[in-house]
Amino acid sequence: MIENKFIPKPYPNTIENGSFTWSSPSNIALVKYWGKKEHQIPENPSISFTLDNCKTTTALSFSKKENQEEFSFEVFLDGEKKDDFKPKIKTFFKRVEAYLPFLKTYHFKIETSNTFPHSSGIASSASGMSALALCLMSIEKELSSDVSEVDFIQKASFLARLGSGSACRSLEGDLVVWGKHTEIKGSSDLFGVKYPYEVHENFKNYRDTILLVDKGEKQVSSTVGHNLMHGHPFAQERFKQANNNLSEIISILKKGDLDKFIAVVESEALTLHAMMMTSMPYFILMKPNTLEIINKIWAYRKQTGSKVCFTLDAGANVHVLFPDAETKNVLEFIQNELVVFCQKGQYINDKIGFGAKQS
Numbered sequence: 089m090i091e092n093k094f095i096p097k098p099y100p101n102t103i104e105n106g107s108f109t110w111s112s113p114s115n116i117a118l119v120k121y122w123g124k125k126e127h128q129i130p131e132n133p134s135i136s137f138t139l140d141n142c143k144t145t146t147a148l149s150f151s152k153k154e155n156q157e158e159f160s161f162e163v164f165l166d167g168e169k170k171d172d173f174k175p176k177i178k179t180f181f182k183r184v185e186a187y188l189p190f191l192k193t194y195h196f197k198i199e200t201s202n203t204f205p206h207s208s209g210i211a212s213s214a215s216g217m218s219a220l221a222l223c224l225m226s227i228e229k230e231l232s233s234d235v236s237e238v239d240f241i242q243k244a245s246f247l248a249r250l251g252s253g254s255a256c257r258s259l260e261g262d263l264v265v266w267g268k269h270t271e272i273k274g275s276s277d278l279f280g281v282k283y284p285y286e287v288h289e290n291f292k293n294y295r296d297t298i299l300l301v302d303k304g305e306k307q308v309s310s311t312v313g314h315n316l317m318h319g320h321p322f323a324q325e326r327f328k329q330a331n332n333n334l335s336e337i338i339s340i341l342k343k344g345d346l347d348k349f350i351a352v353v354e355s356e357a358l359t360l361h362a363m364m365m366t367s368m369p370y371f372i373l374m375k376p377n378t379l380e381i382i383n384k385i386w387a388y389r390k391q392t393g394s395k396v397c398f399t400l401d402a403g404a405n406v407h408v409l410f411p412d413a414e415t416k417n418v419l420e421f422i423q424n425e426l427v428v429f430c431q432k433g434q435y436i437n438d439k440i441g442f443g444a445k446q447s
C-alpha cells in the first residue's frame with residue numbers, strides 16, 4: 089500500500105552532508121492501541137498524553153556515498169555502538185524508502201540518548217522513532233523548495249508510525265489522537281493529530297509519575313502482542329470498546345469529569361492486559377508489585393476522595409496520573425506508600441508536555 093500523498097516531488101536541491109538534531113517525547117495512551125492490520129494501520133483509534141521529561145534526543149549526521157544500492161548506517165546510544173538497534177531501523181528504512189527516496193544516497197550516523205534510563209522498561213520506540221523521523225524530514229526539507237510546517241509534522245508522524253505505531257503520537261500537542269474516529273475531525277489511521285476540541289482546566293498540566301516496577305527487558309514485545317490480536321476471541325468487542333471509550337473521552341475532556349476519566353483510563357489499562365492474558369499463547373506482563381500499587385491507589389482514593397488513577401503500558405511499570413492541583417498530596421502518598429514497590433525505589437516525575445523540538 090503506497091500513500092501517494094507522502095511521495096515527494098523530485099527534489100530541486102542537492103546536499104553533500106550535514107547533521108540535524110531533534111528531541112522527541114514519549115507518550116502514554118489513555119485509550120490504547122493494541123492490534124494492527126498490515127502496514128501499521130491500527131485496528132482502533134487511540135489517544136495519548138504527551139510526556140514532558142521522558143525524551144529521546146537524536147542527532148542524524150549524513151554524507152553522500154558512492155554505492156547507492158544499500159542502506160548504510162550506524163547507531164550509537166549514549167556514545168556506544170548499538171548494532172542490536174540496527175534490524176529495527178533497517179525495517180523502518182525499508183518501510184519508508186518510497187517516501188524518502190534519498191535514503192540510499194547517504195551514509196547515516198545516528199546518535200541517540202534518552203532522558204530516562206534505557207533499561208527502565210519505558211518504551212523508547214515512540215520517542216526514538218519520532219525523533220529519527222523528524223531528523224529525516226529535516227533532510228527532506230533542505231532538499232525540497234517548499235515544505236510547510238503542517239506538512240512537515242504530518243509527514244513526520246506518518247513516517248514515525250511506520251517505525252512504531254505509538255511513535256506517530258509523539259510529534260506535537262498535549263493530547264494526540266491516532267486512528268480514524270467518526271467524531272474526531274481530521275483523525276486518520278495514517279498519522280497522529282492534535283486533539284482538536286475543548287479541554288477542561290482540570291486536565292491542564294496533568295501529572296504522570298512513572299513507577300519503575302520492573303526494569304528488565306519485556307518477555308513479549310509489543311509487536312508480538314499486537315499480532316496476537318489476529319484471531320483473538322475478544323478482538324472485535326475490544327476494538328468496538330476502544331471506539332466507544334474515545335467517544336466518551338470527548339465529553340469527559342470537555343466537562344472535566346475526573347471520575348469518568350478515571351473509569352475509562354483504568355478500564356483501558358486493565359483491558360489491554362486482559363487481552364494479553366486471553367490471547368493464545370497467553371502471557372502476563374504485570375508483576376506482583378504492579379498489583380500492589382493498583383490496590384494501594386484504590387485504597388488511597390477511597391480514603392481521601394483523591395482523583396489519582398493509574399494506567400499501564402505493555403509492561404509492569406505503573407503510570408500514576410493525577411491533576412496538577414493534587415501534586416503535593418499525591419507525591420507524598422507515592423513517597424510514603426508506593427516507592428517501596430519500585431525496583432531500587434526508582435520512579436520518574438513527569439507531566440504533560442507539548443511535543444518535539446529541534447536543537
Ligand code: DP6
Nearest residue numbers: 117120121252253254310311401402
Ligand atoms: C501498549 O507502538 O510499541 O503502548 O507499532 O508494533 O511498534 P508497534 O507497537 P507500539 O505499541 C504500543 C502499545 C501500547 C499502547 C499505546 O501506546 O497505545
